[in-house]
Amino acid sequence: MAQKPSIPKGTRDFSAEEMGRRNYIFDTIKDVFRLFGYRQIETPAMENLSTLMGKYGEEGDKLLFKILNSGDFLSCVDRCLAESGDYVHLAPKICEKGLRYDLTVPFARFVVQHRNELQFPFKRFQIQPVWRADRPQKGRYREFYQCDADVVGSDSLINEVELLQIIDEVFRRLKISITIKLNNRKVLAGIAEVIGAPDKLTDITVAIDKIDKIGLDNVNAELLARGLSQQSIDALQPILKISGDTDARLAALRRLLEGNETGTLGVDELDFVIASSRHLGLDAVLELDASLARGLNYYTGTIIEVKANDVEIGSITGGGRYDNLTGIFGMPGVSGVGISFGADRIYDVLNSLDLYPEGTSSSVRIMFTNFGHEEATATLAVIKKLRAAGLAAEIYPEASKMKKQIGYADAMKIPYVGIIGENEMAEGKITVKNLADGCQCTLDFDSLLKML
């Protein structure tokens, strides 16, 4: 009985053409990471559930894909629990492992587990899929790749400067015009302190993170609902209304946070990162955005977010500094800073701007036709020489009708068709047809090589 084949919802097959485009993105990112001395690691798809649970909040725990224990998974389960229907408590009893949810927690686990083998500062990059049992929707998948670069064991701001250079170089190579938005968590903390609501930092950042989406009035209403006093909200207004260019914003922040130690330190850090980046030069627009908070609440210093200038889409890269990533695994006090490229969104941006270079869909330069045994034998020898010269080439494996063979080359976007028939064999030549313009000529091998 034949099954109608399908794949789980929220997952994707990638065709050869899509892979060509995805590899173009991943290879660009990898090349730049390596240029900056970041080194690749990989971790297993499966982590112990104990490594993953409790790291992403209650909601995150529900979104972890759990792997059923092999064999008699019921054998260690209390019979009452098994019969209770209490699936929330039953799941961790019958599943020891889960699929990784991001690359950050496995990286923290890796650093602590291998601390004695690593050199610090440890600069690593990692490009692997992650899995989330989210409700699938447009642009949101249950399996997707993350591309992360992090350095741990150094609190120097040079790392921030270098990461901004990486972002700039990646998007310069991809020809995507971007704006890099910067903020600093210490600035946010300073703001909370000067408006007299230091304990409401999270509420304030969550609310002002939404300022672009819901507007100032709604943010103020939300702050009130979250328990901020009207006095604090009033004190916050000059900060929410900061405008002008980055220099003006920096100066305004410095003024508003004057006398506040944490906030001023944050302004100093921003100042250093911005000045150093300008000195080195960036193609990207660099913008201080005091409303930038990002959802994750583990950032402790610099916060980075990247937007495409020519396409309306969310953040295509983000990151920041965190001070206690490895603490949960028993290694406190390790400062780190990292960025994560959103490959799927970058893919969408490149598609909508049609920015892929030629040749991402096929690297084959020439396909040879097949007239049968003898001609094929001669053709294979020619192909072997082409390949030895580094040129990707193939022969149509069947001696089918010419139209079918050439149709294959055409569909595969192979630019040239090579023909070695009786005449060519006799003369030791090759006939080459350019599929784009239909031009045809007969050449010897060296001329063919030169042409391709």
Next chain:
Amino acid sequence: MAQKPSIPKGTRDFSAEEMGRRNYIFDTIKDVFRLFGYRQIETPAMENLSTLMGKYGEEGDKLLFKILNSGDFLSCVDRCLAESGDYVHLAPKICEKGLRYDLTVPFARFVVQHRNELQFPFKRFQIQPVWRADRPQKGRYREFYQCDADVVGSDSLINEVELLQIIDEVFRRLKISITIKLNNRKVLAGIAEVIGAPDKLTDITVAIDKIDKIGLDNVNAELLARGLSQQSIDALQPILKISGDTDARLAALRRLLEGNETGTLGVDELDFVIASSRHLGLDAVLELDASLARGLNYYTGTIIEVKANDVEIGSITGGGRYDNLTGIFGMPGVSGVGISFGADRIYDVLNSLDLYPEGTSSSVRIMFTNFGHEEATATLAVIKKLRAAGLAAEIYPEASKMKKQIGYADAMKIPYVGIIGENEMAEGKITVKNLADGCQCTLDFDSLLKML
């Protein structure tokens, strides 16, 4: 409470050094696949369990990693079943998805699902991890990569010839000396027919597959135990004892199978593949091995197995032709042939022969020391120019003691250390130290670039 971090047994972390070595293998294989016109695809890690179950035998079903349904996984389960403790029947009710077990079944599913978008013959390669709940042991992992190339929709033997060329080229590039063993399932079927036991083909192939391991006498005993008549076993002896070089073996097989249509067709196919390969030239030793059957019973024509000549290890690559891979998904009659490189074993071979080229562990050519803010600013500008020239370079992010900074470069196997201090800044020069011999000189930028 800090957790002691660990990973599930049978899985591995890959360090930067290991990744360098693994990438060297994968990149070599990918480059050769592309040179031959094979195109990369990827499929999701998770497949529907219905796609996977029943494809790998009863034992295989047990080795599938199953993913617990999200949310209330008990809601659709019959209460009696849930309370019965019958885990074998309960598992598929609470798990809809599983991790892929190999790349072959997902590939078959892909071909059938996308049949209308694909050009046939379809030549694809795929390099992704697979997961098996095997008992972990030395050299056997629960997560490991497969590197497969297959062509479907063509029964031309040119595909076999090309796949042998791919194998030859991959191992030539990796500098591993190999023997490619060849057989043909039709020869095995012919043998079963001429010895009067056509219905015992599987028993015969399973038994003679073990001839290297357990010897002729034990194979004969096993054949008897599997129900072969003594007469058939006697008739089989000349075949089991075939010796001599490949030409002699081919001639002996042709003689023994004379008059048997299937067997003679198999000999003809072997003859063509061997003669064509010799004509094109192979670095590898090519050997006809009539005892080669391989475990999988879906091969219908050519059977391929590769061994390293200088290391005692099992098969490092294998493959063959199959005639009905996609039948199970409702697309019968599609012939295919493919090979699979065993990346983990190739890794072991390269390690034991110490065949890695220099530079797989780090691509960084120079690390610059850090004397503090001003020097670092000047250094970053120099590094930016080096990177623009395509040279991987980094700065030590902290202004630590010199010994610590240079120790880092040394541990990272970075060949040069660059120093820009007060003097160098004044003169616009760079001091460079070669860590291998301790030599040191002071250069301008262009000379540095030339040196690196």
